[in-house]
Amino acid sequence: MMLAVAAAAPTRSARSARSAWHWCWLTPLLLFLAVMAGTAIGETSIPLDTILEVLANRLWGAEFPVDRIDAGIIWSYRLSRAILAACCGAGLALAGVVLQALLRNPLADPFLMGISAGASTGAVSVAILGLGAGSLTLSLGAFAGACLAFGLVVVLAHAAGSGTGGGRATQAAGAIILAGIAGSQLFNALTALIIAKSASAEQARGIMFWLMGNLSGVRWDDVALGLPAALAGLAICLWYRRALDAFTFGADSAASLGVPVRRVRGLLIAAMALVTAVMVSMVGAIGFVGLVIPHAMRFLVGSRHTRLVPASALAGAVFLIGSDILSRILVPGQVLPIGVVTALIGAPAFALILIRGARTR
Amino acid sequence: MRLAAEHVEWRVHGHRLLDDVSLTVASGETFGLVGPNGSGKTTLLRVLAGLRRPKVGRVLAAGRPMRAMKPHEIARAIAFVEQQADTLDRLEVRQAVALGRTPFLSPLRPWSARDDAIVTQALTDVDMLPLADRLWHTLSGGERQRVHIARALAQQPSALLLDEPTNHLDIRHQLSILRLVRQLPVTVVIALHDLDQAMDCDRIGIMDGGRLVAIGPPREVLTLDRLRRTFGVHADFLDDAVEGRQVLRFRHAL
Numbered sequence: 230m231m232l233a234v235a236a237a238a239p240t241r242s243a244r245s246a247r248s249a250w251h252w253c254w255l256t257p258l259l260l261f262l263a264v265m266a267g268t269a270i271g272e273t274s275i276p277l278d279t280i281l282e283v284l285a286n287r288l289w290g291a292e293f294p295v296d297r298i299d300a301g302i303i304w305s306y307r308l309s310r311a312i313l314a315a316c317c318g319a320g321l322a323l324a325g326v327v328l329q330a331l332l333r334n335p336l337a338d339p340f341l342m343g344i345s346a347g348a349s350t351g352a353v354s355v356a357i358l359g360l361g362a363g364s365l366t367l368s369l370g371a372f373a374g375a376c377l378a379f380g381l382v383v384v385l386a387h388a389a390g391s392g393t394g395g396g397r398a399t400q401a402a403g404a405i406i407l408a409g410i411a412g413s414q415l416f417n418a419l420t421a422l423i424i425a426k427s428a429s430a431e432q433a434r435g436i437m438f439w440l441m442g443n444l445s446g447v448r449w450d451d452v453a454l455g456l457p458a459a460l461a462g463l464a465i466c467l468w469y470r471r472a473l474d475a476f477t478f479g480a481d482s483a484a485s486l487g488v489p490v491r492r493v494r495g496l497l498i499a500a501m502a503l504v505t506a507v508m509v510s511m512v513g514a515i516g517f518v519g520l521v522i523p524h525a526m527r528f529l530v531g532s533r534h535t536r537l538v539p540a541s542a543l544a545g546a547v548f549l550i551g552s553d554i555l556s557r558i559l560v561p562g563q564v565l566p567i568g569v570v571t572a573l574i575g576a577p578a579f580a581l582i583l584i585r586g587a588r589t590r
Numbered sequence: 591m592r593l594a595a596e597h598v599e600w601r602v603h604g605h606r607l608l609d610d611v612s613l614t615v616a617s618g619e620t621f622g623l624v625g626p627n628g629s630g631k632t633t634l635l636r637v638l639a640g641l642r643r644p645k646v647g648r649v650l651a652a653g654r655p656m657r658a659m660k661p662h663e664i665a666r667a668i669a670f671v672e673q674q675a676d677t678l679d680r681l682e683v684r685q686a687v688a689l690g691r692t693p694f695l696s697p698l699r700p701w702s703a704r705d706d707a708i709v710t711q712a713l714t715d716v717d718m719l720p721l722a723d724r725l726w727h728t729l730s731g732g733e734r735q736r737v738h739i740a741r742a743l744a745q746q747p748s749a750l751l752l753d754e755p756t757n758h759l760d761i762r763h764q765l766s767i768l769r770l771v772r773q774l775p776v777t778v779v780i781a782l783h784d785l786d787q788a789m790d791c792d793r794i795g796i797m798d799g800g801r802l803v804a805i806g807p808p809r810e811v812l813t814l815d816r817l818r819r820t821f822g823v824h825a826d827f828l829d830d831a832v833e834g835r836q837v838l839r840f841r842h843a844l
Contacts, residue, residue, distance in 0.1 A: 467697075468697050471692055471695055471696075472692075474692070475689055477681060478675040478689075481641060482672060482675050484641050485640075485665060486690070487665025487693035488692065489660075531681075531685070532685070533685060
């Protein structure tokens with residue numbers, strides 16, 4: 230799926246305005262096709278015309294005669310799932326782009342700030358410890374945990390990063406990374422402690438599955454939350470694309486180019502943490518997308534965020550829909566955790582891009 | 591643009607890196623900063639560039655307190671070339687130079703043909719136009735430094751601050767960069783290690799232990815006594831018959 234995007238991406242030399250216009254209609258088309266594929270493919274394959282008929286019935290009140298079960302699967306189950314997968318993929322990829330750019334660290338990913346660790350602690354607190362006495366859903370617990378962990382990491386990074394001297398802005402990036410690692414370790418340990426002390430084997434397996442990402446059970450309510458979050462993330466990234474570019478030579482260089490480093494960095498990291506927390510609370514911690522999609526897209530479209538941001542959002546969306554399809558059909562009768570699929574498919578695909586990129590140097 | 595520092599102090603962990611530094615650089619002047627390692631040249635440049643906001647003392651750009659200026663206002667007036675700034679990004683030379691236009695752009699004021707022309711001019715000025723399409727990581731140290739200077743020039747600054755810009759350059763590019771910098775119709779503050787190169791500045795300031803211990807025309811402040819006390823070297827001035835001026839000859843460390 231990602232390689233298809235790769236083949237269609239414009240080459241480095243072709244930077245005419247025309248190729249930008251091509252992407253204006255190619256992007257929605259690719260997204261639409263991916264969502265259609267995500268809806269059509271599954272344990273029972275559904276022909277495309279049935280999907281289009283159901284869509285027409287639902288959206289424009291057309292009255293095509295369709296099987297009610299098919300209609301139910303398409304509208305209530307697969308379509309919402311495919312759209313949310315696209316939102317999550319885009320959101321996580323964008324968070325990866327931003328964190329890698331701001332922290333000048335190729336290993337930065339959306340879960341760097343302790344968000345997935347906090348989310349899992351929140352989730353097990355609700356699911357196993359029974360926090361909130363049934364009034365809290367798993368998602369709400371995970372979201373609260375993610376925000377709590379992020380807040381703790383920010384406080385820690387602030388305390389560790391202040392009062393330093395030469396290259397202050399650069400040192401702050403180091404402090405954020407270290408605080409994120411400390412926070413993640415703490416919350417991972419808490420999760421492990423709760424599971425080891427209180428969970429039954431069945432619960433432990435369920436949590437394990439949730440942690441590796443799970444898109445089943447996605448409904449339109451989730452889309453209503455995930456779609457605005459992804460779109461807001463995209464808008465913020467595009468608005469600050471030049472500031473992100475300015476971090477190319479480090480935070481001090483960005484400051485000398487007139488970027489208010491502290492404000493921009495704080496705002497972007499907080500926004501991306503929020504987007505990530507929303508996604509994680511709904512579908513669990515899907516790894517790999519946020520780490521590797523930005524790198525893959527840098528190889529394909531370059532480092533300038535005017536192109537990197539939309540390209541990563543698109544690739545993340547398409548990639549996660551593709552992974553979701555594979556997670557449903559790879560083992561018949563069983564749905565694999567999507568985190569496993571993203572890594573299994575993504576790692577070789579990324580290796581190909583790395584090798585291809587090395588040749589073009 | 592006139593650039594001034596008034597009684598600036600900068601401390602890190604109680605350690606005083608700048609101690610009561612005051613200086614005024616006149617509009618269009620080329621001002622050299624010299625001093626041994628760790629004397630505070632880089633810190634002073636950062637303060638003058640607005641990257642550090644001192645709690646004690648103030649910095650004035652064209653008479654305006656820099657504290658009251660917005661970051662992009664400062665960046666439109668003052669460009670700063672760091673001593674070392676590297677990137678792992680796959681970046682073309684032209685894209686790196688284009689970053690210099692950042693303070694002039696906003697989401698509502700997009701890139702224009704004029705920006706392209708300014709970037710091309712900056713690349714021409716540093717003799718890097720033929721390499722405009724090369725990737726950053728394929729450049730030599732000297733080429734990278736020239737790209738940084740081109741990026742600063744693309745800011746079309748009224749004042750240009752450079753932190754040892756000739757460090758990685760071969761002698762030909764050292765001389766061409768210094769010549770370029772001197773010819774620019776802007777205020778230049780340049781930290782230099784090579785004292786012979788500093789002799790070509792309009793005025794120089796000598797830093798020692800965070801203090802500005804001497805300011806003036808190079809030949810007046812770079813005395814043999816000063817070279818002994820601040821730099822710890824024994825040196826002589828020799829007559830250069832070709833240019834009819836004096837050059838430094840270092841004898842030995844004290």
